[in-house]
Amino acid sequence: MDEQARIMQALGGVSLAGHSIQGGMALPPPHGHDGIDDGRKQDIGDILHQIMTITDQSLDEAQAKKHGLNCHRMKPALFSVLCEIKEKTGLSIRGAQEEDPPDPQLMRLDNMLLAEGVSGPEKGGGSAAAAAAAAASGGASDNSIEHSDYRAKLTQIRQIYHTELEKYEQACNEFTTHVMNLLREQSRTRPISPKEIERMVGIIHRKFSSIQMQLKQSTCEAVMILRSRFLDARRKRRNFSKQATEILNEYFYSHLSNPYPSEEAKEELAKKCSITVSQVSNWFGNKRIRYKKNIGKFQEEANLYAAKTAVTAAHAVAAAVQNSQTNSPTTPNSGFQMKDEEFQLDSAESKNTLLTNMFTGSSGSFNLPNSGDMFLSMQSLNGDSYQGAQVGANVQSQVDTLRHVISQTAGYSEALGGNTMYSPHGLDANGGWHDTTTPSAVISPTEGPGSVHSDTSN
DNA sequence: GCATATGATTGGCT
DNA sequence: AGCCAATCATATGC
Numbered sequence: 001m002d003e004q005a006r007i008m009q010a011l012g013g014v015s016l017a018g019h020s021i022q023g024g025m026a027l028p029p030p031h032g033h034d035g036i037d038d039g040r041k042q043d044i045g046d047i048l049h050q051i052m053t054i055t056d057q058s059l060d061e062a063q064a065k066k067h068g069l070n071c072h073r074m075k076p077a078l079f080s081v082l083c084e085i086k087e088k089t090g091l092s093i094r095g096a097q098e099e100d101p102p103d104p105q106l107m108r109l110d111n112m113l114l115a116e117g118v119s120g121p122e123k124g125g126g127s128a129a130a131a132a133a134a135a136a137s138g139g140a141s142d143n144s145i146e147h148s149d150y151r152a153k154l155t156q157i158r159q160i161y162h163t164e165l166e167k168y169e170q171a172c173n174e175f176t177t178h179v180m181n182l183l184r185e186q187s188r189t190r191p192i193s194p195k196e197i198e199r200m201v202g203i204i205h206r207k208f209s210s211i212q213m214q215l216k217q218s219t220c221e222a223v224m225i226l227r228s229r230f231l232d233a234r235r236k237r238r239n240f241s242k243q244a245t246e247i248l249n250e251y252f253y254s255h256l257s258n259p260y261p262s263e264e265a266k267e268e269l270a271k272k273c274s275i276t277v278s279q280v281s282n283w284f285g286n287k288r289i290r291y292k293k294n295i296g297k298f299q300e301e302a303n304l305y306a307a308k309t310a311v312t313a314a315h316a317v318a319a320a321v322q323n324s325q326t327n328s329p330t331t332p333n334s335g336f337q338m339k340d341e342e343f344q345l346d347s348a349e350s351k352n353t354l355l356t357n358m359f360t361g362s363s364g365s366f367n368l369p370n371s372g373d374m375f376l377s378m379q380s381l382n383g384d385s386y387q388g389a390q391v392g393a394n395v396q397s398q399v400d401t402l403r404h405v406i407s408q409t410a411g412y413s414e415a416l417g418g419n420t421m422y423s424p425h426g427l428d429a430n431g432g433w434h435d436t437t438t439p440s441a442v443i444s445p446t447e448g449p450g451s452v453h454s455d456t457s458n
Numbered sequence: 459g460c461a462t463a464t465g466a467t468t469g470g471c472t
Numbered sequence: 473a474g475c476c477a478a479t480c481a482t483a484t485g486c
Contacts, residue, residue: 237465237482245464260475281474282466289476290464432476 043074070188082191106209109216118158118219154223161219165212172208176201240283244273248283252291253305258433259288288433 050069057065069075113119183197240248251269252259261269266280273280291298 239464239483279465283464285475285477286465289478293477 043072044078047072047074047078066189079191083193083196086191087193087195103213106213106216109213109220112220113161113216113223117154118161118223157219157222161215164215168208168212168215172205175208176204179204240273240275240279244275247272248280248287249301249305250309252284252287253302254309256302259284259291260433 047069050065055062110119179200180197183192183200186192187197239245248269251261251265255261261280261284263277266277266284270277270280275283
């Protein structure tokens, strides 16, 4: 039997109390020895012989023999020696793999499951992920149904995961106990040290944890699939509310010469529209590119928003002009040559600020990449020097507003509603909004060369 | 059902 | 990091 072979292997070439033991037989010393009592040697020989022949006997006989051996006075000594030998050979083989560093992949899986709300604290599982997805997909409450559905599915996954995990743990414990009992039992007849049992437990645990890892992996996959199915922003695309689109469009067309809202402006818009800042960025990115590709198509829209803002501005302007007349000794519009080009309006708030600045000559330096003669007029008006510094959209919008205010007060309001109201003067030959130096030209809302739009071709 | 509109994503560029 | 351009995937209007 291999039990026999194992013992023999363990004992092969090892001298025990001065004896060389080979082939399962207690052999006499190869040559004369130092005269230790022959009785003990005989004992050891007997024991080994009995061990080796135990399998040749009948079960009852073997049991009796086994019992006899267990009770033998030399048994503990022999046992400990055999254990020691086994320990030594075992260590040399497995010593290297004893260390158990934390598996990075397992850590990744654990982190992910924790982040997804599958593992970790009970209840509210996935709420963080769902909330994040909600923010990404528009944040509106209209997809709460999908979210509750998502949460339900996630809870399901979570439950399955925990039940399976529990099952595995239970199986692992049961198996470990079983093996331990078996080994303990066998250790009465085989050289099995407690250390070895411990090691075996470690092996079992490693095996089970690799199974657990598979479980975690498939759970992660399931969560990923669930996420992509329920919360993929693309799938869940919802158009922004009409109001939000209006706010964004108003900003866009009132900053047509530089439709690049600053971070603050984006935040403000995001707040107003109940969307995220990145959604605002997306919107402006899309808008710029689509506007640029087909200006003609957007002309109507542009006019619409111009009229809209003009109406609201009219009141503010009237009030502001009235206000300014009391403040400024001279009316500065005499130095302006109005061009039949677009004008922009900002909020009433900034209009007032602008008017105040303008008429009191307290404005800072402007960078007007495309304002042409208008800018020069202003420069001469307030005496400030042009520094060419990059300024944010706010300053630009103030200037834009100023233009409008002036056009209003100078009686150019009849330009409103005309097709030439807006022009893409902010665009350069390369299609960029920046660094435009050419004065704006009146462009009729016809389909230009840029009207080809691959975007809609799908 | 199809065409178009629109929000989001991706890859490359500066 | 922010932008552009192309593209995707869904929404919407007819």
